[in-house]
Amino acid sequence: MYELGIAFRQGFSRRRQTIFAIIAVALAVAVITVMMAMMSGFQGELVESSIENNPHIVISPADEEEEFIHLYRHTSTRIMEKEGVIAVSPKYLGQAALEFRDNAEGVSLEGVEPMAEDAVMRVSEDVIDGDFFALVHSRQGIILGDKLAENLEVKVGDRVDAVFPDSKTSSFKVVGLTHTGTAADEVMAYARLDSVQDFYNEPGVVSTIGVRVQDPYQAETIAASIEEETGLDAVSWREANADILDLLETQQAFIYIFYALIYGIAGFGIANTLITVVAQRTPEIGILKAMGASRRSITIVFLIQSALLGAIGLVLGTVLGYAATVFLQNYKIDIPQEMYFGLQTLPLEVEPLNFVYAAIFAFVINLIAGVYPARKAAKLDAVTAIESA
Secondary structure, three states: OHHHHHHHHHHOOOHHHHHHHHHHHHHHHHHHHHHHHHHHHHHHHHHHHHHHOOOOEEEEOOOOOOOOEEOHHHHHHHHHOOOOEEEEEEEEEEEEEEEEOOEEEEEEEEEEOHHHHHHHHOHHHHEEEEOOOHHHHOOOEEEEEHHHHHHHOOOOOOEEEEEOOOOOOEEEEEEEEEOOOOHHHHOEEEEEHHHHHHHOOOOOEEOEEEEEEOOHHHHHHHHHHHHHHHOOEEEEHHHHOHHHHHHHHHHHHHHHHHHHHHHHHHHHHHHHHHHHHHHHOHHHHHHHHHOOOOHHHHHHHHHHHHHHHHHHHHHHHHHHHHHHHHHHHHOOOEOOOOOOOOOOEOOOOOOHHHHHHHHHHHHHHHHHHHHHHHHHHHOOOHHHHHHOO
16 A cells, blocks of 8 residues: 555654644643543542432431421331332431530531441541440440531540530530541531430431432432332432532533644644645645546545544553643642532542543544645646646
8 A cells, every 4th residue: 555655754754843743632632631530530529429428318308397207217117128228327417506615616416326327428437536336335425527626625535515595505525536528527516316316305306317328329219219108308419419410511511622622723733734745745746646646545645644643642642641640640739628519639530431532532633634635635736736846
């Protein structure tokens, strides 16, 4: 196939132009692969955070005017028997003030059954001091977020007073501290369910029931089944985070437009190089046509050149993009967690498919970029091309 040999000679005859065209493609592919790694990592971290930092399903009263779920033990047993459910945790939620010496902080006080809550939320994995399961044996024990404990200036072993209007002040012993890396660390406090019910004078009721399922992506189906059987409101993690997930999809659309623009710029670099080659090699093209080369062969020559430049560029770009992604993974970049849904560092995730998509898209764009100069070269008249020498 003589077209291939001609394409090689012409494509690399002007080294400076060729190198710049290859660099343009390589940088485009590298930038896109890094951005795709960031997008994949951000989306993965956000979904993981939504799944792990919240129950997969939250059950609450269907009537907005109703504050509590009654007969919650019977309801919890029925839900636990459902296929796909692996843990159920009834919970009483209330607001209170915690006092220690001259310090006072407003808190979200959660009354839980420690073993059940840990099965749903894996709270024990976040404990940095003390023991979450100490609540099982300590009726007046309490677990605080580390930022809350810092604000109150308390440590494990200290006693804090819980205060709420129309409730008797209760004293709790701090038996552990948790760290989740989210804003909850400043307001979260766990105590035993029966102790919190007594504190608020609301025995026998809970505010919500948290559910953990085997497959988080089946949570919506299971939530619908729970609603139908119990008459309660069941919200899956996907429904609870619908706004954030919709925002991600919208953001992806804008990112793809950005990808197309970057690839377009790289494609213009290839096209410019090939157009220059056509202008400089016009006499040679004329000689080839005079020797019997068809329009099709001339077109193939320039399309091969475009493919070669694009292929070299995308290989270099893929290597560069992978190296940049790995470097950024090891170099933690702090970001404001308040702005990025609790994420503290910029997440990047290396997904092989991202590199495949980037390579295919870049290759196609480069072939398209070579169509115009290839057609221009093919249309040259042999005699006119030779006389232009």
